[in-house]
Ligand SMILES: NC(=O)c1ccc[n+]([C@@H]2O[C@H](COP(=O)([O-])OP(=O)(O)OC[C@H]3O[C@@H](n4cnc5c(N)ncnc54)[C@H](O)[C@@H]3O)[C@@H](O)[C@H]2O)c1
Ligand SMILES: N[C@H](CO)Cc1c[nH]c[nH+]1
């Protein structure tokens with residue numbers, strides 16, 4: 285079987301092939317939906333006992349009670365002390381950059397503001413942090429210390445006082461880097477639970493797991509479906525699906541670099557999507573050859589191969605402009621413009637979770653340490669949603685303080701409109717304040 289499909293926008297069947305490539309939705313799997321609904325209902329009804337049962341079943345952890353599933357602050361700190369100095373330095377350096385980036389988000393648009401009309405009426409917006417949030421850190425197929433930083437740091441910057449982390453630990457193996465990252469990022473409580481049962485515990489609360497106001501963080505199809513179902517009971521950040529990378533290349537970046545960038549997202553998941561667009565046919569062929577050469581040496585070869593065969597593509601376009609149009613249609617999670625003049629193409633790109641510009645900007649730098657968040661909208665949702673950020677851990681209240689003078693003007697307007705709506709009490713409340 286070929287490693288990755290090759291398409292051309294001039295081919296007669298391109299539109300149909302492109303549709304087939306794009307068609308995927310995590311939420312269409314009815315079997316998963318059904319199982320998740322059952323798990324949610326069971327955790328809501330039986331609380332901790334149900335969480336313990338599902339943790340034994342799906343993660344093979346037979347805990348005698350919930351207390352053993354909590355990771356203490358002492359354990360988090362011990363993990364931080366036990367990792368190698370190089371690992372500690374890397375975690376702290378990444379955390380510093382992620383914090384600096386998110387602090388700018390707070391300064392730019394996360395602050396309260398107000399102004400006064402000429403008559404002294406005050407109008408404004410009060411920004412407050414959420415009280416308690418639940419951070420889902422995936423742990424089924426791989427461990428993600430970087431996701432701990434990407435969720436917890438913006439929550440901290442926003443001022444959240446109670447940050448609860450959940451992470452599944454298959455077979456009871458607690459990843460030291462995940463624990464160390466939780467210590468670096470200042471997670472307040474952490475539990476080794478995952479999947480739909482963890483989402484349910486955070487959304488409904490159990491005797492042990494505190495009920496949160498919002499759940500953020502990526503996860504597999506069970507997690508995504510569970511988050512969708514509990515939305516309304518709690519807030520959620522987004523429904524994040526498998527990772528995606530789309531690269532627009534003008535042929536100037538070494539083919540090995542681009543091949544590895546495509547692998548970097550494919551290695552997350554068999555359902556991840558990697559797409560390369562270029563107007564240079566010889567370059568596409570060179571990248572394909574690089575992929576064949578480099579893949580066998582990678583430990584996650586099987587996952588990468590499945591992802592590329594199932595959902596990957598090399599697409600020959602008529603021009604860079606056409607490549608940008610196709611990218612806008614896909615609205616990828618990660619978009620690399622691997623070109624000599626990335627600034628020339630960036631203005632043409634409207635929909636993407638994150639845009640990585642220039643040959644030296646591998647997407648993987650963004651995953652770990654560039655600074656911006658790596659929890660990003662997938663499955664074309666970049667058309668209407670944004671990266672996880674400080675704003676996800678805040679809410680806004682409007683502020684209104686009408687002066688006696690202002691009430692004379694506003695009262696007449698409100699009274700008129702209230703009578704028009706047939707709401708006499710509204711009208712009278714405004715009229716009583718008229719002199
Ligand atoms: N967007 C991002 O920022 C980002 C970051 C890291 C990872 N990811 C993605 O997150 C996903 C992580 O998935 P994962 O599986 O490794 O970890 P996960 O933590 O999301 O899922 C593991 C849990 O799934 C549940 N589960 C597994 N099989 C089940 C079954 N048959 N029935 C019911 N529940 C079941 C179990 O409870 C288990 O604890 C990947 O798709 C990865 O690409 C995204
Ligand atoms: N690329 C992932 C988001 O799609 C994030 C990640 C974590 N570690 C490595 N990568």
Ligand SMILES: [Zn+2]
Nearest residue numbers: 527548549651
């Ligand atoms: Zn990644």
